[in-house]
Amino acid sequence: MVRLLSRFRRGSDARQQQEQDAEVRDAITRSAANTRGGQLSALRRIFKRNKVDDDFWEELEETLILGDVGGANSARWIEELQRESAGLDASGVRDLLRSRMIASLDRPSSSGALWDTTDGQSAPETPHVVLVVGVNGAGKTTSIAKLAHAYQEEGQSVLLAAADTFRAAAIEQLQTWGGRLDAPVIAHQPGSDPGAVAYDAIEAAVSRGADLVLIDTAGRLQTQKNLMAELGKVRRVIESKHAGAPHEVLLVIDATSGQNALSQARQFSDATDVTAVCLAKLDGTSKGGIVFAIAEELGIPVRFAGTGEQLGDIAPFDATAFVDALLTDD
Numbered sequence: 001m002v003r004l005l006s007r008f009r010r011g012s013d014a015r016q017q018q019e020q021d022a023e024v025r026d027a028i029t030r031s032a033a034n035t036r037g038g039q040l041s042a043l044r045r046i047f048k049r050n051k052v053d054d055d056f057w058e059e060l061e062e063t064l065i066l067g068d069v070g071g072a073n074s075a076r077w078i079e080e081l082q083r084e085s086a087g088l089d090a091s092g093v094r095d096l097l098r099s100r101m102i103a104s105l106d107r108p109s110s111s112g113a114l115w116d117t118t119d120g121q122s123a124p125e126t127p128h129v130v131l132v133v134g135v136n137g138a139g140k141t142t143s144i145a146k147l148a149h150a151y152q153e154e155g156q157s158v159l160l161a162a163a164d165t166f167r168a169a170a171i172e173q174l175q176t177w178g179g180r181l182d183a184p185v186i187a188h189q190p191g192s193d194p195g196a197v198a199y200d201a202i203e204a205a206v207s208r209g210a211d212l213v214l215i216d217t218a219g220r221l222q223t224q225k226n227l228m229a230e231l232g233k234v235r236r237v238i239e240s241k242h243a244g245a246p247h248e249v250l251l252v253i254d255a256t257s258g259q260n261a262l263s264q265a266r267q268f269s270d271a272t273d274v275t276a277v278c279l280a281k282l283d284g285t286s287k288g289g290i291v292f293a294i295a296e297e298l299g300i301p302v303r304f305a306g307t308g309e310q311l312g313d314i315a316p317f318d319a320t321a322f323v324d325a326l327l328t329d330d
Contacts, residue, residue, distance in 0.1 A: 025321040027307045047094040068289035073296045105319035112275030113247040127205035129213045129245035134252035136219035139280030143252045145177040146314040156211040161201030162187035163194040164218040195237035202241045228271040255282045276303040
């Protein structure tokens, strides 16, 4: 189990933080194996070329595009690298690309109130409220369970809200997880108002002194305008009930969805002001390059990654570990 909270907590013990950082790097490195072996695997071959010529740049741009970095982003990166790499060999270009990739993922670090990685921020008063959104099948409910378990491992009390009221099975699934985690679940009847569920969950969290409220919402396609608008309504209900909430809006994206994930991120961000991304199933995809497109185009930080199928398989996303896993020669 990689401990999550210490990754975002200021002033923690230096030695303990080093150990945690090492665990996170290992988890992200393992999870990036499939992406490293996919389209982006060509990067390692490109950087072994003897000459930095037109063919070199053309192949590098094509590899980035095929690796889901995105056409516009890839073209911009190539222009920057060409401008900055005068006199450098392929290895030097690789170092420039590494820095550019890490900067891309690190840049949107100040977002939300709980997982902001910049210094000088203090956590809001409890209960902390996280609104969790995403399309059907993205791994949203499982990610909620993993996140709840991680917080419990660090001594935090967690309350779950079953605001996916469109499907009785969704309510039952969250209640099953709540039973496994020994975490209370606030739920209404199927078809009821999801905003009312969120309202009651926050009220219950306040009365019980819970530290964290994780609000599940109905999985929906980003093209379903009426349902996307309803998410905005749920957010407004939360804002009216608890000052400063939701403290984070976590978008769960299936890492295997590639470029479609960018469209999802755009639409959900417009509807709910997404503050963070959880990249589910990172360990099972060759399309992890989509994280660059999300960070570059939308400025939304990837905070967590699913690193396996077990309850403890979630880790804070480490940009340096992820990029190094893609570019290493090993």
